[in-house]
Amino acid sequence: MPDEQEDRWRRETGGSGFPERARRRLRRLRDSxxxxxxxxxxxxxxxxxxxxxxxxxxxxxxxxxxxxxxxxxxxxxxxxxxxxxxxxxxxxxxxxxxxxxxxxxxxxxxxxxxxxxxxxxxxxxxxxxxxxxxxxxxxxxxxxxxxxxxxxxxxxxxxxxxxxxxxxxxxxxxxxxxxxxxxLFPPLRYRSADEGLAVLASSVADLLQDMGTALCSGEAGSDDAHRWRRRANGLADMVSQARTGVETARESLRLNPVFFLRRHRDRTSLETQRNVVGALDRVGGLASSLARGLAERDGGEAAAPSPAELGALLSSLSDAARSLQDIGEGPLRQRIGELDGRLDDVRLRLSRLEEDRSGDAVRTAVYTDAARLEEEFRTLRDALREETGEAPPH
Incomplete structure (x- = not known):
C-alpha cells in the first residue's frame, strides 16, 4: 500500500518535490x-x-x-x-x-x-x-x-x-x-533556429489538420472558417520568431572557430531553413485565403467543392507540414523522402477535388487556393532536392 500511495502521489503532483525537480534538472543538464x-x-x-x-x-x-x-x-x-x-x-x-x-x-x-x-x-x-x-x-x-x-x-x-x-x-x-x-564553449545557436522552425511547422500542421478534420466530418460552418482565418493570420508572429531564430543562428557562425573545425555535415543548411520558413509563411497566407473562401457562402454552411475531399487534402497537407518540424537536424534526404510520401497522397486528393471544381466563383476560388497549397509544398520539395544534388522529378 505505501508504494501504491507514493505512486499515486507522484502521478497527482507530477513528482513536484525538491528531489524530483533536482533529478529532472540534472537530466536536462546532460542535453546540450x-x-x-x-x-x-x-x-x-x-x-x-x-x-x-x-x-x-x-x-x-x-x-x-x-x-x-x-x-x-x-x-x-x-x-x-x-x-x-x-x-x-x-x-x-x-x-x-x-x-x-x-x-x-x-x-x-x-x-x-x-x-x-x-x-x-x-x-x-x-x-x-x-x-x-x-x-x-x-x-x-x-x-x-x-x-x-x-x-x-x-x-x-x-x-x-x-x-x-x-x-x-x-x-x-x-x-x-x-x-x-x-x-570556452563558443556558442552555436542552431537550437534557436530549430525550435522556431519546429513551432511554426507544428502550428501550420495543426491548423491544416483542424480544418481537414472539420470538413471531413461535415460539421464545418462559417464560424469555423472565420476562426481558421484568424488562426492563419496569427501565424505571422511565429514566422517572425522563426526568422529571428534562423538569423541568430547565422550570426553565431560568424567568427566562430567551432563552425570551421566542425562543419555539422548532417545538418540542413541555415539558408534552407530560411527558405522553409518562407514557404510556411506563404502556406499560412494561402490557408487564410482558403478559410475566407469557405466563409463567403451565405448561410451557416461553409462553401467547398466536395468538403470531404477537401478535408482529406488538408489533412494530407498537414502531414506534409509536420514532416518539416525537424528538418534542421537532418538528414535532409530522409526528410525529403517523408515529404515525397505525403505529397503523393496530396496529388491524389487534389485530382479528386478537381472533378468537382465547377460551380460558382467561391467554389472555384477555394479549389484554386487548395491547388496553390499543393504547389507550394511541391516547390519546396524540389528546392530541398536541389540542395542534396538530386534532380527534381519530372
Missing part, C-alpha cells in the same frame, strides 16, 4: 540543447571572464579600481561571438569618449561643481549618438566615474594616470570577455 545547460555554460563563462580580468587588473596591473575590468568582462559575454566583438568596440569607444570629455573639461576648468555639470551636459549629448548602439549610455557613466577619479587625485600626474587606467581596465575587460567567449 537544454535551457538549463545553456544557463550553466553562461554562468561558467561569465565567472571565468570576471576572474581572468580581475587577476590581470588587480595582480598584474595593480590598478586602483580593478572592479571596472570584471564588470566590463561579464557584459561582453554575449549570445554570439560576433555580438561580443561588436559590443566590445562600441563599449570601448563610449568609455573613451566619456573619459576624454571629462579629461578635457576637467583640466580646462578644474574639478569644480560647474565643471561636473558641463561634463554631464556634453556626455549626455554624446550618449544620443546612434553609432554606439546599446553602449551609448556608457559615455555618461564613464564620464561620471572619471570625474570621481579626477577629483580624488592630488596632482596632474595622478589625474592623467587615473583617466588612462579607466580606459585600460575597459580594454582588459573587453578582451577577457571576448577571449573567454571565443575559447
Amino acid at each position: 540543447r537544454s535551457r538549463e545547460r545553456a544557463e550553466v555554460v553562461l554562468l561558467v563563462k561569465c565567472t571565468v571572464a570576471a576572474g581572468l580580468s580581475w587577476f590581470i587588473a588587480s595582480t598584474l596591473m595593480q590598478a586602483a579600481s580593478p572592479a571596472f575590468a570584471p564588470f566590463t568582462a561579464v557584459m561582453m559575454v554575449q549570445a554570439t561571438i560576433y555580438r561580443s566583438i561588436a559590443a566590445s568596440w562600441r563599449y570601448v569607444a563610449a568609455v573613451t569618449a566619456g573619459v576624454v570629455v571629462q579629461g578635457a573639461l576637467g583640466f580646462l576648468f578644474g574639478p569644480a561643481f560647474p565643471t561636473f555639470l558641463l561634463v554631464a551636459l556634453v556626455a549626455l549629448a554624446l550618449s544620443r549618438l546612434p553609432a554606439l548602439g546599446a553602449q551609448r549610455t556608457s559615455v555618461a557613466t564613464a564620464a561620471f566615474f572619471a570625474f570621481s577619479q579626477f577629483t580624488m587625485a592630488t596632482d596632474t600626474a595622478g589625474r592623467v594616470q587615473g583617466l588612462v587606467e579607466i580606459v585600460l581596465l575597459v580594454l582588459v575587460g573587453c578582451l577577457s570577455g571576448v577571449a573567454v567567449n571565443l575559447v
Whole structure:
C-alpha cells in the first residue's frame, strides 16, 4: 500500500518535490540543447571572464579600481561571438569618449561643481549618438566615474594616470570577455533556429489538420472558417520568431572557430531553413485565403467543392507540414523522402477535388487556393532536392 500511495502521489503532483525537480534538472543538464545547460555554460563563462580580468587588473596591473575590468568582462559575454566583438568596440569607444570629455573639461576648468555639470551636459549629448548602439549610455557613466577619479587625485600626474587606467581596465575587460567567449564553449545557436522552425511547422500542421478534420466530418460552418482565418493570420508572429531564430543562428557562425573545425555535415543548411520558413509563411497566407473562401457562402454552411475531399487534402497537407518540424537536424534526404510520401497522397486528393471544381466563383476560388497549397509544398520539395544534388522529378 505505501508504494501504491507514493505512486499515486507522484502521478497527482507530477513528482513536484525538491528531489524530483533536482533529478529532472540534472537530466536536462546532460542535453546540450537544454535551457538549463545553456544557463550553466553562461554562468561558467561569465565567472571565468570576471576572474581572468580581475587577476590581470588587480595582480598584474595593480590598478586602483580593478572592479571596472570584471564588470566590463561579464557584459561582453554575449549570445554570439560576433555580438561580443561588436559590443566590445562600441563599449570601448563610449568609455573613451566619456573619459576624454571629462579629461578635457576637467583640466580646462578644474574639478569644480560647474565643471561636473558641463561634463554631464556634453556626455549626455554624446550618449544620443546612434553609432554606439546599446553602449551609448556608457559615455555618461564613464564620464561620471572619471570625474570621481579626477577629483580624488592630488596632482596632474595622478589625474592623467587615473583617466588612462579607466580606459585600460575597459580594454582588459573587453578582451577577457571576448577571449573567454571565443575559447570556452563558443556558442552555436542552431537550437534557436530549430525550435522556431519546429513551432511554426507544428502550428501550420495543426491548423491544416483542424480544418481537414472539420470538413471531413461535415460539421464545418462559417464560424469555423472565420476562426481558421484568424488562426492563419496569427501565424505571422511565429514566422517572425522563426526568422529571428534562423538569423541568430547565422550570426553565431560568424567568427566562430567551432563552425570551421566542425562543419555539422548532417545538418540542413541555415539558408534552407530560411527558405522553409518562407514557404510556411506563404502556406499560412494561402490557408487564410482558403478559410475566407469557405466563409463567403451565405448561410451557416461553409462553401467547398466536395468538403470531404477537401478535408482529406488538408489533412494530407498537414502531414506534409509536420514532416518539416525537424528538418534542421537532418538528414535532409530522409526528410525529403517523408515529404515525397505525403505529397503523393496530396496529388491524389487534389485530382479528386478537381472533378468537382465547377460551380460558382467561391467554389472555384477555394479549389484554386487548395491547388496553390499543393504547389507550394511541391516547390519546396524540389528546392530541398536541389540542395542534396538530386534532380527534381519530372
